[in-house]
Amino acid sequence: MKTRWVVLPIALVVLGLIAITAADDARAARPASPIYGVTVPDGYRGWELVAPAREAARFDELRVVLGNDIAVRAYRQGSLPFPDGSVLVKLAWKEVQSPDFASATIPGAATTVQVMVKDSKRYAASGGWGFGRFVAGVPTDEAQHRTCFACHQARVQGRDYVFTRLAP
Ligand code: HEC
Secondary structure, three states: OHHHHHHHHHHHHHHHHHHHHHHHHHHHOOOOOOOOOOOOOOOHHHOEEEEEEEEOOOOOEEEEEEEOHHHHHHHHHOOOOOOOOOEEEEEEEEEEEOOOOOOOEEEEEEEEEEEEEEOOOOOHHHOOEEEEEEEOOEEOOHHHHHHHHHHHHHHHHHHOOOOOOOOO
């Protein structure tokens, strides 16, 4: 009788450890971008809106930039550079005709999810930002990741390499 009360808690602890290890494995296995090792962050679909954007032909895309709490706080305060821990995610979809209303366009198929993570030490060589581009959850190739910082640096270096402004 007594041994049961000893065995049960031990069994629960062991099961708990197995569950924690499995969760760690799942996290470790998440695909990371080349060069930067950036992954798609958990729960980003619930993050706050920074701004929408529309990209004309040849992309014909609707885009939305979302930010985590740290990034959005920095936007609101108008403080640059963005602090470490800031994460920005850009979602994109093909822009398609609304079947319900002639003058409206709506998101069609999802195209890319792009991520920028601020870590001024780890990513010192790229303005403190790590970059990731994902198609259907899979990171695109290294050649594409070589282009990210160059374009952001050439055009918006003065805004901490971030194009999108907080929508009014
Ligand atoms: C040729 C220029 C160019 C290249 C290359 C580029 N971007 Fe951008 N990026 C932009 C522009 C312009 C925006 C502003 C939003 C929009 O128009 O889509 C943007 C916005 C973003 C944003 C939202 C934050 C912001 O700066 O506004 C992220 C995240 C992002 N890009 C990630 C990436 C990643 C990852 C790569 C490389 C795989 C990349 N970008 C390559 C031009 C570029």
